[in-house]
Amino acid sequence: MATTTPTAKPAPVHEHGHEAHGRELMHHFESAQQQKETATLGMWVFLVTEIMLFGGIFMAYIVYRWAFPEVWAEAAHHLNTPLGAVNTVVLLVSSLTVALAVNAAEEGNRRRLLTMLGITLLLGATFLVIKGFEYSEKFAHCAGAANPVAWVTGGARLEEKECLVPGRNFIFPQAHGAEAATHGAEAGHAQPQVGPGSPYQLFYFLYFVATGLHAVHMVIGLTIVSILTFIAWRGVITPTYYTPIEVGGLYWHLIDIIWVFLFPLFYLVH
Amino acid sequence: MATTALPQRGYLHDDTPDLGEWIRSWLFTVDHKRIAILYLLAINFFFLLGGLAATFVRIELITPQGDLMSSDVYNRMFTLHGVIMIFFFLIPAIPAVLGNFLMPLMLGARDLAFPRLNLLSWYLYMFGGIFALSAAVLGGVDTGWTFYTPFSSTYSNSNVILTITGAFIMGFSSIATAVNFIATTHKMRAPGLTWFRLPLFVWAMYATSLVIVLATPVVGIALLLVAIERLWGVGIFDPALGGDPLLFQHLFWFYSHPAVYIMILPAFGVISELISTFSRKRIFGYEFIAFSSMAIAILGFLVWGHHMFVSSQSVYSSLVFSFITMLIAIPSAIKVFNWTATLYKGSISYRTPMLYALGFIGLFVIGGLTGIFLGVVAIDIHVTDTYFVVAHFHYVMVGGTIMAYLGGIHFWWPKMTGRMYNEIWGGISALIIFVGFNMTFFPQFVLGYLGMPRRYHVYPEEFQILHVLSSAGATVLAVGFIIPIIYLMLSLKTGRIAGDNPWDATGLEWKTTSPPPTHNFESIPVVTTEAYAYPPEAAARDAAEWRPGSPL
Numbered sequence: 001m002a003t004t005t006p007t008a009k010p011a012p013v014h015e016h017g018h019e020a021h022g023r024e025l026m027h028h029f030e031s032a033q034q035q036k037e038t039a040t041l042g043m044w045v046f047l048v049t050e051i052m053l054f055g056g057i058f059m060a061y062i063v064y065r066w067a068f069p070e071v072w073a074e075a076a077h078h079l080n081t082p083l084g085a086v087n088t089v090v091l092l093v094s095s096l097t098v099a100l101a102v103n104a105a106e107e108g109n110r111r112r113l114l115t116m117l118g119i120t121l122l123l124g125a126t127f128l129v130i131k132g133f134e135y136s137e138k139f140a141h142c143a144g145a146a147n148p149v150a151w152v153t154g155g156a157r158l159e160e161k162e163c164l165v166p167g168r169n170f171i172f173p174q175a176h177g178a179e180a181a182t183h184g185a186e187a188g189h190a191q192p193q194v195g196p197g198s199p200y201q202l203f204y205f206l207y208f209v210a211t212g213l214h215a216v217h218m219v220i221g222l223t224i225v226s227i228l229t230f231i232a233w234r235g236v237i238t239p240t241y242y243t244p245i246e247v248g249g250l251y252w253h254l255i256d257i258i259w260v261f262l263f264p265l266f267y268l269v270h
Numbered sequence: 271m272a273t274t275a276l277p278q279r280g281y282l283h284d285d286t287p288d289l290g291e292w293i294r295s296w297l298f299t300v301d302h303k304r305i306a307i308l309y310l311l312a313i314n315f316f317f318l319l320g321g322l323a324a325t326f327v328r329i330e331l332i333t334p335q336g337d338l339m340s341s342d343v344y345n346r347m348f349t350l351h352g353v354i355m356i357f358f359f360l361i362p363a364i365p366a367v368l369g370n371f372l373m374p375l376m377l378g379a380r381d382l383a384f385p386r387l388n389l390l391s392w393y394l395y396m397f398g399g400i401f402a403l404s405a406a407v408l409g410g411v412d413t414g415w416t417f418y419t420p421f422s423s424t425y426s427n428s429n430v431i432l433t434i435t436g437a438f439i440m441g442f443s444s445i446a447t448a449v450n451f452i453a454t455t456h457k458m459r460a461p462g463l464t465w466f467r468l469p470l471f472v473w474a475m476y477a478t479s480l481v482i483v484l485a486t487p488v489v490g491i492a493l494l495l496v497a498i499e500r501l502w503g504v505g506i507f508d509p510a511l512g513g514d515p516l517l518f519q520h521l522f523w524f525y526s527h528p529a530v531y532i533m534i535l536p537a538f539g540v541i542s543e544l545i546s547t548f549s550r551k552r553i554f555g556y557e558f559i560a561f562s563s564m565a566i567a568i569l570g571f572l573v574w575g576h577h578m579f580v581s582s583q584s585v586y587s588s589l590v591f592s593f594i595t596m597l598i599a600i601p602s603a604i605k606v607f608n609w610t611a612t613l614y615k616g617s618i619s620y621r622t623p624m625l626y627a628l629g630f631i632g633l634f635v636i637g638g639l640t641g642i643f644l645g646v647v648a649i650d651i652h653v654t655d656t657y658f659v660v661a662h663f664h665y666v667m668v669g670g671t672i673m674a675y676l677g678g679i680h681f682w683w684p685k686m687t688g689r690m691y692n693e694i695w696g697g698i699s700a701l702i703i704f705v706g707f708n709m710t711f712f713p714q715f716v717l718g719y720l721g722m723p724r725r726y727h728v729y730p731e732e733f734q735i736l737h738v739l740s741s742a743g744a745t746v747l748a749v750g751f752i753i754p755i756i757y758l759m760l761s762l763k764t765g766r767i768a769g770d771n772p773w774d775a776t777g778l779e780w781k782t783t784s785p786p787p788t789h790n791f792e793s794i795p796v797v798t799t800e801a802y803a804y805p806p807e808a809a810a811r812d813a814a815e816w817r818p819g820s821p822l
Contacts, residue, residue, distance in 0.1 A: 030794070199512035
């Protein structure tokens with residue numbers, strides 16, 4: 001992580017050179033061991049805050065799924081489950097490559113380290129591309145096109161009006177909506193609508209916020225892995241100093257774990 | 271480090287050749303002490319700004335009619351006061367200024383664990399502050415500091431998003447500080463500094479950091495959802511769109527109730543240090559004070575529902591929340607009793623920091639006990655959203671946190687600057703603040719009990735006498751806050767040179783020079799004693815040697 005990479009410090013701090021210890025040991029630490037433990041602990045504490053951040057969204061999810069169980073089951077059908085499943089595999093494999101990268105760093109195998117980080121970058125990018133395709137599918141439907149390609153080329157139109165992007169134009173497909181509407185009336189709720197005022201929108205709102213926030217974390221994760229690749233290529237990483245890889249890897253695993261929860265909660269609840 | 275350390279100069283020592291270098295040496299510093307000074311300046315600026323907003327509120331309330339401002343402007347004014355004071359003063363005040371300065375010194379470390387993260391936290395704070403300020407300049411925000419939905423999400427036409435963004439960014443700043451403190455406390459303690467030899471200030475900061483880490487992200491996401499709802503008109507908190515406005519209140523208070531412990535726990539830490547030092551006695555019940563901080567941190571997460579007794583929350587959950595709220599009184603009382611027991615047979619010297627500490631105990635007892643009143647469902651329903659609540663939390667926040675903050679600033683001023691402040695003016699202003707504070711807020715208890723609702727700028731004439739009293743008290747209070755600014759700034763030039771340990775205190779921070787060198791210690795200290803190792807006979811000896819005008 002950035003906290004342990006050596007950079008220039010203000011001149012007055014340097015009363016002595018780095019001869020006595022490795023370049024990477026910052027001056028306020030006693031030993032490399034202490035520096036490593038501190039960095040790892042700091043990352044773990046930060047990961048706790050990340051879990052609490054997503055915790056707020058999970059809380060909202062619980063509240064509304066509890067309130068509208070049949071809407072949730074219904075709405076989940078309209079997400080692209082195969083693509084979601086592929087993305088899950090992609091992320092799980094990327095976690096493996098990160099773990100292997102840490103191992104390679106520990107063993108001082110620079111070539112394997114770079115390869116593994118490179119594969120991680122590729123997998124992370126693949127995830128974002130697939131996710132982007134899923135999003136654009138939803139936006140294309142709002143524009144009336146059958147799929148994103150048709151949206152750009154002006155090809156096939158969507159037969160049934162559908163717009164699952166939350167907002168004023170939100171329309172959940174009529175047939176399903178009417179069915180659930182009767183359920184809702186039986187349960188004594190106010191008549192659910194299929195437009196922007198319907199609880200269907202809440203599902204997609206949470207879907208876009210949760211996966212969007214996750215995608216933001218993916219971008220941050222990719223940036224971190226890129227930096228790690230760069231410093232590994234520069235030869236900063238040695239068997240005695242591979243804390244950045246380990247700490248960055250922790251962050252990557254967290255993003256992965258959050259997706260492991262998001263996937264069933266949104267795609268598989270029907 | 272294996273290398274021999276050369277004698278170092280104080281962290282304030284300026285060896286930059288020109289102005290540009292000098293600015294860089296401050297704005298790009300990774301020295302926790304310089305960052306603490308940056309925070310000190312920024313936080314005090316925001317304090318004065320929040321105080322200015324409060325001034326306008328109090329001026330408006332002198333007469334029963336709304337003659338100074340319209341109700342809309344009044345709403346924006348008290349919101350500005352609340353947002354600035356809570357997010358940009360009370361939450362960061364003691365951790366970011368005193369905590370930043372003292373944690374490494376008290377732990378016998380050269381710096382915090384992540385110095386650059388520390389600098390980043392200051393920039394995040396400033397960045398968030400700029401957002402909140404620009405919201406104020408562009409017309410303000412009228413939701414109150416609580417941003418309750420659906421008003422904040424659907425109906426308000428003020429700068430909600432800008433303000434929320436400011437609070438959101440500022441949240442990351444406190445998270446960065448908290449992560450730093452936790453890692454530093456765990457891993458950077460000097461040899462021999464076991465957990466039960468830590469100063470109680472460190473225990474308090476550690477408990478605070480845990481609360482920050484667990485609570486702040488939740489308000490972050492809640493505020494983010496409000497912003498998204500406003501931007502795209504989707505209704506996660508809007509009942510008209512299927513959403514639940516109470517969910518916002520739950521998420522908000524899940525942070526904001528623990529946040530009041532983020533504000534008061536550091537104050538407890540400061541008071542423990544002051545009471546022990548100026549009684550010349552080891553603190554009474556060290557373990558109890560340390561663990562009561564942890565107990566407050568944990569219980570603080572289980573009481574947020576007492577802010578929602580009059581919402582549609584289930585009456586059974588209200589009862590449970592009410593019960594746990596009472597439980598919090600136990601660790602709080604443990605602290606007060608232990609401080610009092612420390613005073614017993616101590617050699618008490620009424621120096622300025624001690625005046626603040628003693629004032630703190632009195633005011634916190636009133637603030638805490640009225641908190642128990644409010645924790646009782648029946649009484650709370652009677653006084654909900656009245657000035658009784660306003661008076662209660664000002665007793666805890668101003669009477670507690672600000673008294674401790676000022677006491678701490680005075681106590682560690684010689685360490686931070688190397689100079690003594692003017693003791694006479696210090697004592698005078700501490701007394702003025704105590705009197706002004708009580709005059710401002712005690713009438714508000716009465717007002718609230720009689721039925722004066724908060725957040726109204728017009729009121730029935732029978733309340734005027736109490737409001738005038740309160741506004742007059744606020745003037746006295748303002749004078750009390752301005753005097754220290756003057757004499758503390760003067761002390762930088764004319765203050766007596768303090769020496770390393772002007773209070774004859776025991777903490778590690780007093781073992782190094784004043785001001786401390788960049789790396790804090792000539793060599794890392796080895797700790798062999800408890801934190802408050804005042805010799806048992808210290809009090810008796812002081813009493814025997816006391817002469818008029820002796821320093822302690």
